[in-house]
Amino acid sequence: MAVSNGSWSVGDADQEEAARKEFEIWPLDESNVKLLNQVHPRTYKSTDEPPEVYDLIAIGAGAGGLVSSKQAGRRGAKSAMISEKLAGGDCLNVGCVPSKALIRSARAMKEVSRAAEFGIHLENVKLDFGAVMKRVRELRAKIAPVDGHEATEAAGTNVFQGRGRLTGPNTLEVNGQTLRFKVCVLATGGRPAVPKNIPGLLGAPYTTNEQLFNLQELPPRMVILGAGVIALEMAQSFALLGSKVTVVNRSSRLFASKGGDAEAAEILQNELEKDGVIFLSDATVSQVETIKGSADPSSFPLMKIKVADQELDCECLLVATGRAANIEDLGLEAAGVDFVPGKGISVNDFGQSVSNPSVYAVGDCVANVPRLTHMSGEMAKVVVQNGLAGDEWRLSSFVVPAVAYTEPEFATVGIMSQEQADKEGIEVDVYRAGLEHNDRAILESSNVGFVKIVTKKDSDEILGATIVADRAGDIINEISLAMKEKIGLRSLGRNIHSYPTTGEAVQGCGLQFINKSWTRFDQV
Template sequence: MKTRQVDVAVIGSGTAGMTAHKAARLQGKRVLMIESGPYGTTCARVGCMPSKLLIAAAEAAHAVAAAPGFGVHPGSVRIDGKQVMHRVRSERDRFVGFVLDGIDAIADEEKLRGHARFIGPGKLQVGEHSIVEATSIVIASGSTPIVPPEWQAAGERVITSDAVFEWTDLPSSVAVVGSGVIGLELGQALARLGVRVTLFARGNNVAQLTDPLVLQEAGAVLARELDIRFQTSVAHVEKTPDGSAIALTSRYAAGQEKTEQFEYLLAAIGRRPNVDQLGLETAQIALDRHGIPLYDPHTMQCGQSAIFIAGDADNALALLPEAADEGRIAGDNAARFPDVKPSLRRTPLTIAFTEPQIATLGATYRQLCASHAGRFAVGAVSFGNQGRSRVMLQNQGLLRVYAQFGSQRLLGAELIGPRAEHLSHLLAWACQAQLTVPALLDMPFYHPVIEEGVRTALRELALHLAKDPEHAPGCADCSPGV
């Protein structure tokens, strides 16, 4: 067993791990990055980039299908599944190649292959070949898709999003279980590419939304195009006798059951942090009831220890921008330990690339009901009759914006609507800049643009803010529990 001594050890080489390594190296520290799986980030290999490639193909197919609404009538459409997946895979490999170039640029002596586990607060065992003694350690071990054991028994017909991007052709049918971002994005994309898709949701959740009115609108809008079964659980899954499909028995809220066959079941019910095999019980740090280290989100430090955590491993927002920010903070503080300093945490921003797109930013409705009950107002706009949206035949969705009584500062927003990825950025920037609603209404708005819908919502919000909170229209729905 070889022993190595370093200043900072980083467990994981994903977005958080690579960023932490770079941050610590910039301070001149001896850094070692440890990886037990394939190099290349989740985003590039099986996440945001390949999924957007599949979505782009689906958007092209949908544009042809929607063209008659403009009086444009294309000829017959043929979707070549093999060609679709070839482009997805080849472009995916190109993006992964850029990440691997970054890994290759790291000196060999700063990389170590093998599974790391704690054998003490500042000591790791890597595989059966190395002991690493480090002044500080960054846990950036990522996450893994959740597949219940009873589903795994059905074999290779039960997959996660990781397997989708290894397909060489499109399947005939897929059951998608889970109405989070991954399930909705992939489910809608596959359906638009001609795959028979049914999406099963245990509750009424849609992506990351918490506002009950936006949730209601999102469910209705998406159900117009996609076969979504809300309040429906998976009771049983088994492989068909010939092994060519799975038989899925679903159970509705009222108790009725229905069995259907699909070529694949795509499990999209969430991801779990990769911390259970790290030997954290020997690290002498406090853990929550799920076994995740307790940490300060502004320093990423676990208690007062020399252990830091970043990315999906901390079970917060499993998003690339968050992983990059947390990796930078964790790596910087691990290098400067014990002189740990808080760093900037940006306004939360989450986007689902469905159509219409779904976004939340700043404080969510649920969070405000807990922290600002009766002290925040709501403004809204429906995109159903919004000018530019109607021009594009994309007039679906709802935006709700939130601001604080008194200060009139914008606190957050939730929406489903056209070009939400752009609208949400503007509003997130406004939140981080701590702009007030009057200040936002002083900003320029061109015509005709979708942003005029934002102005409509802000105008309604301003009217509510001008009233006494007890008499503000709609204030009742700001109370907890709604």
């Protein structure tokens, strides 16, 4: 079991300052106190003495570290996890969890603004942004215990709170103590990649997702650098809540660099523009000028952003230009672990370091893998099975969906589009079922979008899909399962779907494939 000596508490000015400086968490209210006491108690020590050799040690306490160490512990292995900052990683603390809570409030605001369309007339609607963010903090604290140290210890895993560094092929050091391992899982995650070549940016009071969810007042004006998933989700949310939001996109359209579907990009941008988001495409920032800084995290700075011949004033500059792997100061050289500077650790198809077979890596610290929470979790299961059970589960067998939780949602898996297939030299057929005639979408007044399924040319073998629709993230799972289990598009067309559901559009694509070879009765 574990000992927590000293708790975070409300009303302690020194603790408030420590939480802000060490973990960029504020305010230190009841919810954030509950969070910190779960994921980083002020002092923490496992009462269990470490064994001579651990079967598995995970460095990192995000999805990859939690899943690998806890699964190993539950299955009887001598397991440990090293947590330097906040257990739960980005997903719990500054990513998936708080962002989806905020998105829900933004969606509620949109529903209120559209209420008259549904015969409901509201008066005196008022936004309480402080209450919106209080709810975000409360829900994050409610979810936190599952990722907390107590739950990890209960799963049979020792928790060390500190920084872990490899010191040799099978050793590491934490808090001055040397631990030996048979398998080490590096799960150190990633961080926002901030451009270094924009004059004035690095010295400006910019924001990333790591600070965004501490806001207690709504910024009147927000400029977002980047047009990826985080950028789009937050752009729409803050615009719906009342900020004037401008997105600066270096590309000519959304998702262009990844071969994303052009029609999906157009629909999504149009829908966000209807919600008040301003897009500057084919645009780059030439300078960031700080007009007024702010040492007080509860007050806004003022910045001037120069984009081509425009100057944009804003109180919040959100940098969402990609992610960088956390691989510095890990002792990789001492352990003989190969890595690609700026990209991450090099692993083989089993999740194993290409240069040290005792070391595995999962999640955002790995080079050239999708940086998604569910990807980290699945990689962790693979390395436990391969590293401890001697199996050969392969990363290349993964079918990994991705979702942008905008409204409508944007979901993809595999080959996303004709454009991507052409770039990769793959011959495909694309089946499209639009939502303009989908009864559920019509009844919900949300019939903008489609399901597109990409198959191998002249075959029903599914290679991928793109969906733009309400709950696209739920609908994509049917297609992901079909791909994983080699279920063809013909079978999806013959699968009975509940009526009325937006998911019938998947069946619609399948029926299009079937109809190509229908027997015509006038020719019998």
